[in-house]
Amino acid sequence: MALKNIYASGLAKHSYALRHGQITLDGERTISLLDLPLGGKGLLWGSLLGLCVLMLGSLAMSRDVRSAFGLSRPTWKAALPWFGLYVLVGVLFTWLEHISPLFRSEAMEKMIRASLNHATIAIIGIGIVTPIFEEFVFRGLLFQRLVSVGSPLVAVFVTAFVFAILHMQYSWAIMLGVLCIGLVLGMLRWKSGSIWPCVLLHCLNNTIATLIAFNTAPQA
Numbered sequence: 001m002a003l004k005n006i007y008a009s010g011l012a013k014h015s016y017a018l019r020h021g022q023i024t025l026d027g028e029r030t031i032s033l034l035d036l037p038l039g040g041k042g043l044l045w046g047s048l049l050g051l052c053v054l055m056l057g058s059l060a061m062s063r064d065v066r067s068a069f070g071l072s073r074p075t076w077k078a079a080l081p082w083f084g085l086y087v088l089v090g091v092l093f094t095w096l097e098h099i100s101p102l103f104r105s106e107a108m109e110k111m112i113r114a115s116l117n118h119a120t121i122a123i124i125g126i127g128i129v130t131p132i133f134e135e136f137v138f139r140g141l142l143f144q145r146l147v148s149v150g151s152p153l154v155a156v157f158v159t160a161f162v163f164a165i166l167h168m169q170y171s172w173a174i175m176l177g178v179l180c181i182g183l184v185l186g187m188l189r190w191k192s193g194s195i196w197p198c199v200l201l202h203c204l205n206n207t208i209a210t211l212i213a214f215n216t217a218p219q220a
Contacts, residue, residue: 069140074194082188086201089184093177102173119214127207132199138163138182139189139198156186181205 066072097103138159146155160182167178185198192198 068144069136070144070189070193070195071140072194074192074197076192076197079188079192079197082184082191083197083201086181086184086188086205089177089180090205093180096173096177100173102171103177123207123210123214127210128203131202131206134163135185135195135199135202139185140195143186143189152190156183156190160186 093103142162143155143159146158160179163182163185164175164179167175170178185202188201189195189198
């Protein structure tokens with residue numbers, strides 16, 4: 001299957017073919033589709049569209065969007081211990097990333113390398129818009145629905161588990177880290193009574209991680 005019009009990726013001057021998600025360049029060099037500069041843009045526009053669909057769907061089903069997504073004012077005093085635990089979990093998995101390749105994300109590294117010429121869009125997409133979308137889905141709509149039919153503790157565990165499962169592009173070790181982060185964010189959502197502390201932490205985490213990745217990414 002031939003590819004055409006991928007000028008932004010720098011492939012226009014070469015011969016290339018696509019098969020099984022891999023691009024063979026000039027008959028010898030093979031790269032993944034993840035190497036194309038689509039990651040940041042895809043996350044940005046996909047998350048924005050998803051967020052609009054969520055809000056419109058909630059408006060169609062219920063007028064109480066604030067309650068459906070947990071948009072009330074948080075109890076910041078109750079949130080502080082979970083902020084601290086979140087930082088500790090982040091430090092732990094950052095240390096594990098440095099001592100074991102299992103905790104390093106090849107998929108994220110490829111996305112960052114592919115987005116070096118689109119840094120601003122990638123930072124907005126990965127660091128801000130995607131976390132907001134994920135929090136509205138998991139600690140917002142899903143959490144609130146589970147609480148309405150069960151207990152907050154069940155909502156914490158179920159949302160964390162689903163959150164981890166939906167990060168299957170990563171290794172099992174990274175998914176374990178995502179699960180731990182999901183548990184802390186769920187407890188933060190429960191104890192603070194609001195989604196906003198989760199949004200704040202998630203955005204800070206992704207933005208800092210993305211900035212570090214850009215600063216340490218090898219130049220193509």
